[in-house]
Amino acid sequence: MKNARYLPLLYCLCWGGQALADTPLDLSHPAAPTAHIDITNVKGEVSITAWNRNEVHVSGQLGNGAEPLTIEGSENNLVIKVQAQGHDGWLNWGGDKAMSSSTLDINVPRGASVKVNVVSAPLSIDGIDGGDIAVNSVSGRVRINAQTPMLDVVTVSGNVAFSGHARQAKLQTVSGDILAPSLGQSVDLQTVSGHIQASGGPWDHLGLSTVSGDVQLTGGLAPNGNISIDSMSGDLQLQFPASLSSNLHATTFSGDLRSDFGTPTRPEHGPGSTLDTVAGGGNGKISVETFSGDLRIRKGSD
Template structure:
């Protein structure tokens, strides 16, 4: 078929709209803002990925690409408090406008921030990675994305629904909550609040001043030492629990399981005289601290470590 000038005129608007749509679907991001060494950076992304890497500059830099249907991205605020938020075009606050977010394509945010920065991050279906923060506190809210954090921080708070939480570095105080995701934290400091429904918990650290851990069906492995007069409290419904404690432990130990198997290298568990269940009441060392573990149907092991 011979293409006439008339055909060209008819096709031009269509080709133009397709090229514009393609450009909008992958709009590059190249933003920067001067920042204080201890700047607080708030980051929000609904879809896509978020990666935050610390560097030695007093500047926040954002690269990546912005998904189709998103407003132009800006860095708002002052040098001490910056906000970076991916928002759908024409969005308004309120529950009746939540569907605007579903029409927005995925956005990728790659950030560089000062090492001493504090972070407030909100993601929905966006995996999150944080590397190199040293000194600032970190708060994360996530729905379905995996959260991976490698940082030295005095305070770490993560609330997640179905994504796994993987931590490296060291967090002195942590509050980690997930519904079905696993919590893997090899270096937790003195204070820990850990909650999950069906995810596994693997935590190592201490010496602990306070650990409060609860799970419904997820298995738990907790390894580490207790600080003088420290307190560890664990509550499990059907998940198995294993505590790995040093020979030098000094604590009063109370453990109880309704129908699970209870075994301990500290003291001897006994069957309850009235009703089902097994209980352990013993003291290790000077008995300065306190360890309390209760399970319903999950097995419980309290072991001596090296």
């Protein structure tokens, strides 16, 4: 019977803890059609969806131990930041240990530019049309479907998947994979061990660098465009249109080099292969260097 007296108290404590852990969010703020929106969440998940309203709306759940969430700033510049109580600094470092996960479901104007900082929070961005997108992530996956003039994503171990179209794109990972089938005129791709699968163009500029990640790249070169690719041990498979117009230089120290454009040559003594050829009118420049990875240069259809 004595235990029965504590049951109501335990019941209230359990429900009180649940309420703290799952504080619902319902916040709104007027926003300009091309507003700049800065979003930070250390732990949990962030989902950003564009809509046809001049308003930012935040729903979801705020984690226990986080400061009350507000949308700060003016209609042109807004800040949404999940911050642990008693913590501050870059990305609220260390705050992930002081609070539980927060889930942010955010609606923004379709033409807005967004800058997102996350640590272990998966991120999705859908429907942006016209605004710039910048993402800094540590371990969360990043998925983006947008039409953007400028895409800049940096992540450590999270995979990056982009669809839509980006006129300029800069994608960098350490061990995360990059999947980007619709890249525009200017592109920079960099990874250490993550795989890269990308296509698009025609490219005025494309720079690609990998250490051990494999690469599959398909696309065309703009007139007088430039492509520069280097790899240490990752295998490279490149496909260009049959109508390619470019000077083409490729070399590998110990990997196997094969090309549908021109015939590689091997030195009389020692390893390695080199390709120097002109495709079409030679109106661009392509340079590919790999140390031990295999290199395939294929001719696709126009």
